[in-house]
Amino acid sequence: MVDRRRTPDAHAGPSEVLRQVGMRDVASRAQVSIATVSRFINDPESLSMAMRERVEEAVRHLGYIRHGAARALSMRRSHAIGAIIPTVDNATRAGKIAALQKNCHEQGYNLLLALSEYDLDVELQQCRNLVEAGVDGIMLEGGLHHPELYHLLESRGIAFVNTIVYDPKSPYPNIGFDNRGMARRLADHLLDLGHTSLAMISGPRAGNDRARERVEGVRDALAGRGLTLAPDAVVEHPYRVAEGRLGLRRLIARDTMPTAIICGNDVLAFGAILEAQSQGLDVPGDVSIAGFDDLDWASQLPPGLTTVALPSPEVGRLAARYLIDTLKGETMPHATEVEVRLILRGSTGVPRPRG
Amino acid sequence: MVDRRRTPDAHAGPSEVLRQVGMRDVASRAQVSIATVSRFINDPESLSMAMRERVEEAVRHLGYIRHGAARALSMRRSHAIGAIIPTVDNATRAGKIAALQKNCHEQGYNLLLALSEYDLDVELQQCRNLVEAGVDGIMLEGGLHHPELYHLLESRGIAFVNTIVYDPKSPYPNIGFDNRGMARRLADHLLDLGHTSLAMISGPRAGNDRARERVEGVRDALAGRGLTLAPDAVVEHPYRVAEGRLGLRRLIARDTMPTAIICGNDVLAFGAILEAQSQGLDVPGDVSIAGFDDLDWASQLPPGLTTVALPSPEVGRLAARYLIDTLKGETMPHATEVEVRLILRGSTGVPRPRG
């Protein structure tokens, strides 16, 4: 390997690559040992005032910035956290990621972001990547992953946590919501209002346990009253407004028109409301509609969207804490539930008697 | 430093830390040199069939995964790209980030995400962080940054590119939209319809040149007809629906009610439309409203939102390519414009004659 090393003060020809200033340069300028420079960076208190000042001057003068990869190699710790999420295009998720990034940053950790597109194989691939990148911990979404993924993480002793799901019975640590329970609560509310014919516009359930759990929760509520959810009363649509409209069209085209529709999230609910209104249906008079997430506009949209507020920034914050504290060697709770709030607004009401 | 090294086959007591399997382990199992293993990982073609098979067996058997930090240290290249964006909670930005991540991943680069919260000092801090993490390139948003940030990046020879802005005259590479021009086009359209009293609900302009440029573009259009934008005809509000409502209320409370309102983005426009409708105003009869972004629901919302579609995933794709190809040593175009599309929908129309 050709040695491109140059002392920073030396003149280098135009085609030469200047070596970055390193601890050795700082050390030689400050006339101290390289170990002292390292100590200045990591624990200035441990140095005498005189040393500290000399090193500080040199660091500032040379604009020294520590070489992260070298540090990671030496410490066997990268100070990087990875996050694998299906997509970013959702305000709820965005809040989680923002909180995660912020909290990691505050603790001196960087955030590596990877996208799985709701595909467990892609997720595994991205996970391998993050492992190679040397992340110390990983935040996952949901509890449903490629078995190989769990094996990979555990065999390498990489901290990880499933999020958005809360399941004390899961063998894996998790922080999130009781998706099933909250769907049940929402459905129960509708049943309490007198609805007997519920339907759902669910998000795609393949590889997505959150979506599945929400359907199951609604089933639970119905079962509690001796009712069932007909197979064709659940339609699956990707999380887009236009798909919500499609979903509603499919549901009202059935033999029995549902009096209440629970949507996989607010985006689908938005579409469903728009479609209902444009079909001349009154919401909630002719059909009650509800969602999950409590997005920004859920309260603004007439008639106001009944939904379940998910404090996902809190999940991001807790995930950061879980991972970083675990890395510090602390024992963290295995499962943490983040409370959700059922928010009743104008889009749900008592069913109008039918003829 | 205590040596925790153990041969992978050796039995280790419960409290012992097992050393990760490294190239040396693979080499010894395959009975080849460590260099051969490296070659197998990086360029299998250069090995004889026999060698390749032996190494492959060993790699697979031991589940070897390369140590990224060691590679980065040795190669002086981390294969990581950093992105600093203000926030994530916006579908347009999400598309850009998703495309960036995808394209980076395809080229073997990881993505480090950092958030600046529209604060140039925070942005600089995050940038320092990314530099320490050793990113090979950085994607920034906008062209307005802390001067120290530019100096930092240039002095260290880190590739970077400003995005969402297109400015051939900028000294820094950029990929994006002509924010000023597109705002002007939108305003021109409204003026062509016969509007003479325009107003704006802008996003906060501090530290945000995209927002500023959009206001300036509208000013340009007005100036082209000998008109001006009164100071109180521009109100600034954060990008939230409720803020859009507030903005509209402020604008219609003025002496002269504007007949057309251009909003900093679709979210603000959404709020403005909702507020107008709830005040009994007809859109576009009483007031035309337009935005930027063409979010998912812009076409769904009655009466359909006139807006400017920004293909931001394309920006993410191009940014990834710019950075990675630049790192390869290729000369990339200094400024690249991504075309936007003015989309006319029901929220704008000819102004109704006033009494």
Add this chain to the structure above:
DNA sequence: TGCTAGCTTGTAAACGGTTACATCGACAAT
């Protein structure tokens, strides 16, 4: 004065890869 305890500071050995250069054969041309 000599000794020890307690700080600071320095020395040098990892960390786990990449890669320049050396080496070694095999094979073709002389």
Add this chain to the structure above:
DNA sequence: ATTGTCGATGTAACCGTTTACAAGCTAGCA
């Protein structure tokens, strides 16, 4: 048979930190 060429493989230096351990120094104390 000798030499040269070329491709495959090995050897070892180097990337820039951290940190165990050694060494030096000061002060307190017998």
